[in-house]
Amino acid sequence: MPAYDYLVFDLDGTLSDPAEGFVNSMNHALLAFDYPTRPASELVPHIGPPLEITLAKLTGSEDGPHIQALVDKYRERYGASGYAENTLYPGISEMLERLSQKDGIRLGVCTSKRADFAERILKQFGLYHYFEFVSGGDVGIAKWQQLQRLLADNRISKRALMIGDRHFDLSAAAKNQLPSAGVLWGYGSRTELDEHGPAHLFAHPEEILNII
Incomplete structure (x- = not known):
């Protein structure tokens, strides 16, 4: 499993x-x-x-x-x-395609960006179909609250891994007792991410495949 x-x-x-x-x-x-x-x-x-x-x-x-x-x-x-x-990071499409072929793994998006904007971006890159849900934010709604709602609505379980490039992603996961992972190709430094105790740090998208 x-x-x-x-x-x-x-x-x-x-x-x-x-x-x-x-x-x-x-x-x-x-x-x-x-x-x-x-x-x-x-x-x-x-x-x-x-x-x-x-x-x-x-x-x-x-x-x-x-x-x-x-x-x-x-x-x-x-x-x-x-x-x-927007531009797509190298290796993202290939990584998601391979994840989509793995049994027992389900994919979602949780972003501070408004959901309709996020969906447009995913669709323009041909990625939207990989995800079961897109949780978008709005003024006054923190990412930890988005994850809290996903848990309350049974859209995710306590075995969900939050993957992001900034400490906001990792701290939102911690507030909901969820594990997290940091990516090093985005806008957060290794130091910023390390301070929040991620279960994983990824330097390249294909490394995400190693955890499953």
């Missing part, structure tokens, strides 16, 4: 690289409210956390309605073109 019955993947920084669409959409939102645009080097480290957290940090604002308006402006561009600017 495999050690895990569900493999739950983060999207941004784990399955695909959102950098171009993220940077362009973030600057679209900032410019719309008269904030200075930022170079990619300043914005890319913010990939991963929920949008409202990132926009609050970038603007220094604690005004909830204002932050929501910024999120809406980001999503305006992201929904029109930003999602299509």
